[in-house]
Amino acid sequence: MIVTTTEKPSASARLKAAELAGELGGKLVERRNRTLKQLSERYSDAELLVVTSGELRYYREASETPLYFHPSMAYVRVKRLRKGERDPLVELSGCRPGDSVLDCTAGLGSDAVVFSYAAGPEGAVTALESEPVLCAVVREGLKSYRTELPDVNEALRRIEMVCADHASYLTSLPDNSFDIVYFDPMFRQPVTESSALEPLRALANHEALSPETIAQAVRVARKKVVIKEKNNSPEFERLGFERCPVKKTSAVGYGVIMIEPKQCKQPT
Known part of the structure; x- marks a missing residue:
């Protein structure tokens, strides 16, 4: 699984991504203005966890609807x-x-x-x-x-x-x-x-x-x-x-x- 951030992450988002990559055994990857599809293809991994400023978004495939927390x-x-x-x-x-x-x-x-x-x-x-x-x-x-x-x-x-x-x-x-x-x-x-x-x-x-x-x-x-x-x-x-x-x-x-x-x- 790839663990990354949004395109312009805060320092806290970068730190959280690093912590989660260690916790979950994921591959920490810098976003560098790349799309999720580009990251998935570059690292041959369909699973992505994206750290945003307010939540985590999990993708099974870059093109699919992400899973995230919402009390609904x-x-x-x-x-x-x-x-x-x-x-x-x-x-x-x-x-x-x-x-x-x-x-x-x-x-x-x-x-x-x-x-x-x-x-x-x-x-x-x-x-x-x-x-x-x-x-x-x-x-x-x-x-x-x-x-x-x-x-x-x-x-x-x-x-x-x-x-x-x-x-x-x-x-x-x-x-x-x-x-x-x-x-x-x-x-x-x-x-x-x-x-x-x-x-x-x-x-x-x-x-x-x-x-x-x-x-x-x-x-x-x-x-x-x-x-x-x-x-x-x-x-x-x-x-x-x-x-x-x-x-x-x-x-x-x-x-x-x-x-x-x-x-x-x-x-x-």
């Missing part, structure tokens, strides 16, 4: 929460101010943003992403993206992005580490076709969740384990989740595992 529908959902309206994920997960949330499949971070706002300044959201490039794009976006709402910006900054495989990460955690553990695995068949999301699908981890991983999530969670899947998915039953009622016409559904109060062992 998460911003719409948070604005609804600000007005006192419901959000299905917040409601079903029971996320409250002060809660700690582990988002095991961060992707572009949309649900992590909603959780972070719902959990508030006293809460904490850790978002895991196993694919290093995607993790870097979202991590840097969460640090720099600005909306016109200061409390939403603060929610973005509070999210801790961690580049890790969720199965290994869960195994490393002690019991009862988070209030809520959440999974939104990449759907095998997309709900909607979108050329803008194709770079995400190319980068994302498509492995199915295992029952062993869910067992670890149950051990780690204090309140609930939640999964988002296609409404008609057999994954709910396979992994032991109780389906939550949704409209029959809804493309997306949720499943929940309620955590029983964990009894302390009595001294002998």
Whole structure:
């Protein structure tokens, strides 16, 4: 992968490009007024990561639409929460101010943003992403993206992005580490076709969740384990989740595992 900048980069953009090239094992290349296509052809590499003044843009091909961080529908959902309206994920997960949330499949971070706002300044959201490039794009976006709402910006900054495989990460955690553990695995068949999301699908981890991983999530969670899947998915039953009622016409559904109060062992 080529790591480069815009044509007239700032000193900070040059430094960030060098840091990312080292982190991701990419090839640091000076732009020198060359187009992305020219760079791709010159170095025989179709993948490019471009550092701009405000974001990272990842290209699978120089001619394709780039992948970059944008809160998108998460911003719409948070604005609804600000007005006192419901959000299905917040409601079903029971996320409250002060809660700690582990988002095991961060992707572009949309649900992590909603959780972070719902959990508030006293809460904490850790978002895991196993694919290093995607993790870097979202991590840097969460640090720099600005909306016109200061409390939403603060929610973005509070999210801790961690580049890790969720199965290994869960195994490393002690019991009862988070209030809520959440999974939104990449759907095998997309709900909607979108050329803008194709770079995400190319980068994302498509492995199915295992029952062993869910067992670890149950051990780690204090309140609930939640999964988002296609409404008609057999994954709910396979992994032991109780389906939550949704409209029959809804493309997306949720499943929940309620955590029983964990009894302390009595001294002998």
